[in-house]
Amino acid sequence: MVYLDHAATTPMRPEAIEAMTAALAVVGNPSSIHSAGQQAKRLLEESRERVAATLGVDGIEVVFTGNGTEAVNLAIKGLWWQRRTASAGDAAAGAARRRIVVPAGEHHATLDTVDWLVEHEGADVVEIPLDAVGRLRLDVLERELDDASTIALVTMLWANNEVGTIQPVEEVARLTARAGVPLHVDAIAAYGQVPIDVRSLRRSTEAPRGAGLVALSVSAHKIGGPAGIGALVLDRSAAVEPLIHGGGQQRKVRSGTQDVAAAAAFAAAAESVAARLDDDAERMAALRDRVIDGVLEAVPSARLSGDAGPGASVRLPGNVHFSFPGCEGDSLLFLLDAAGVAVSTGSACQAGVPEPSHVLMAMGRTEADARGALRITLGHTSTDADVDAFLAALPAAHAQAARAGLAARATSFDR
Ligand SMILES: Cc1ncc(COP(=O)(O)O)c(C=O)c1O
Known part of the structure; x- marks a missing residue:
């Protein structure tokens, strides 16, 4: 199998498997005071420090969660409740803060969390539109921030998980810092592909306490760590209302016995990624550009989504995203799978029914375009041979998917 779906999840790195295997043999609950517990705690805290170092923060600012989705939920709901309640200071000021500002095209971890807050907590959503390459409209955001007391x-997102567009995070961090509003960044798709340094970003954007970039979500399985552990980076100056109550672990922000082995593996993966970030990004970008050139040569009608200029500067190095007019993305996916190549349509499949990508729709594309989407994502195990295999399988899969698309359209005209 040629695996080109690294944005969904990427194989565990050998260092992470080794660290996890060794740590699974460590006995002791890190909250216990006996020496076995303390040994587990040392390994856990050392792992936290190592993950923190790859994100430019201190260990105390890293809250381990069960996955990226939980980190995003904790950031959004936690900040919402914290900002709304009297514990944030003045009750009237809290009550006025009903608006959550969110760009279009976010991951469902964010969209569904925000929708839940609208339905159950009376939140108002302010959607920031995207431009044609998927970047949020800074001018619209800036206007919304004029009314900061209601936010x-x-x-x-730091980078879009479907089309790979890198967002202007520094500019948004600066605008929110100036407006005195907290910013959460879902860096799950970006972590391991672009440098992330939270402390220097807070410094360069002159973030005051509790405002600007205060929270950032990451997930281990996207960088070669295990599934089942993520982290929320929470600046010391910020507070969130916890979602899970219990033993008071992790500064009471996220109670529950922590998974030491997963944390150790997360740390090993994070360090390995950080040590060769630039080289890996360069290598992936070269493979990415080979895929892009090869697809355009094989299927000239294919349309690249996201940043497409020569030397595209706001595209993740591992992301390729095309629309194939006249084809269903799902047909292409199944045909390529049958040919031994794993790719993705990039968008969610709701109850087995493929949905046109909400990201492409937000970028102003047609529904037909959004239905013919295919995402090819590269990662640390990707090679030139993988690219060759994909490009060899594509023409036949495309021809067959185009025939199926034509037949489906003919049938719908008959009806
Ligand atoms: C941008 C983004 N946010 C959130 C998530 C959810 O992370 P996890 O799979 O760790 O729950 C993903 C995973 O696909 C993602 O790409």
Whole structure:
């Protein structure tokens, strides 16, 4: 199998498997005071420090969660409740903060969390539109921030998981810092592909306490760590209302016995990624550009989504995203799978029914375009041979998917 779906999840790195295997043999609950517990705690805290170092923060600012989705939920709901309640200071000011500012095209971890807050907590959503390459419209955001006293929080992706567009995080961090509003960034798709340094970003954007970039979500399985552990980076100056109550672990922000082995593996993967970030990004970008050139040569009608200029500067190095007019993305996916190549349509499949990508729709594309989408994502195990295999399988899969698309359209005209 040629695996080109690294944005969904990427194989565990050998260092992470080794660290996890060794740590699974460590006995002791890190909250216990006996020496076995303390040994587990040392390994856990050392792992936290190592993950923190790859994100430019201190260990105390890293809250381990069960996955990226939980980190995003904790950031958004936690900031919302914290900003709304009297514990944030003045009750009237809290009550006025009903708006959550969120760009279009976010991941469902964000969209569904925000929708839940609208339905159950009376939140108002302010959607920031995207431009044609998928970047949020800074001018619209800036206008919304004029009314900062009504904003609970701003949340955004560092990079879009479907089309790979890197967002203007520094500019948004600066605008929110100036407006005195907290910003959460979902960096799950970006972590391991672009440098992330939270402390220097807070410094360069002159973030005051509790405002600007205060929270950032990451997930281990996207960088070669295990599934089942993520982290929320929470600046010391910020507070969130916890979602899970219990033993008071992790500064009471996220109770529950922590998974030491997963944390150790997360740390090993994070360090390995950080040590060769630039080289890996360069290598992936070269493979990415080979895929892009090869697809355009094989299927000239294919349309690249996201940043497409020569030397595209706001595209993740591992992301390729095309629309194939006249084809269903799902047909292409199944045909390529049958040919031994794993790719993705990039968008969610709701109850087995493929949905046109909400990201492409937000970028102003047609529904037909959004239905013919295919995402090819590269990662640390990708090679030139993988690219060759994909490009060899594509023409036949495309021809067959185009025939199926034509037949489906003919049938719908007959009806
Ligand atoms: C941008 C983004 N946010 C959130 C998530 C959810 O992370 P997890 O799979 O760790 O729950 C993903 C995973 O696909 C993602 O790409």
